[in-house]
Amino acid sequence: LVQLAESGGGSVQSGGSLSVSCTPSELFSSDMCIGWFRQVADKEREGVAVIDTDDDAFYAASVKGRFTISRDSAKNTFSLQMNSLKPEDTGMYYCTAGICRLLRRLTEDPVGYWGPGTQVTVST
Numbered sequence: 515l516v517q518l519a520e521s522g523g524g525s526v527q528s529g530g531s532l533s534v535s536c537t538p539s540e541l542f543s544s545d546m547c548i549g550w551f552r553q554v555a556d557k558e559r560e561g562v563a564v565i566d567t568d569d570d571a572f573y574a575a576s577v578k579g580r581f582t583i584s585r586d587s588a589k590n591t592f593s594l595q596m597n598s599l600k601p602e603d604t605g606m607y608y609c610t611a612g613i614c615r616l617l618r619r620l621t622e623d624p625v626g627y628w629g630p631g632t633q634v635t636v637s638t
């Protein structure tokens with residue numbers, strides 16, 4: 515059973531930066547990707563950014579150019595750097611591991627793994 519440990523997040527003013535990180539409990543197979551999804555109040559969870567096994571990154575239109583997902587292979591850690599944050603970025607951010615075929619489309623893997631979530635709050 516893969517466990518995903520998340521860290522980071524917090525509160526920042528609009529225009530500021532935050533980062534969140536995810537460390538899986540074990541290495542993945544070649545067909546698994548890591549991604550970040552978020553849930554904003556009263557809305558469905560949505561895909562934010564995904565990195566695949568070739569380190570290609572995929573972003574939601576709303577965060578492209580502001581967010582960067584990356585991998586630190588030495589530490590087996592995946593990070594999401596969030597710049598130019600907006601109040602609408604506020605939400606619970608979840609790390610997920612799942613089939614690349616789905617995650618690359620920012621679609622949840624129904625049998626994927628999920629972290630407990632970390633809160634990101636952006637104030638005006």
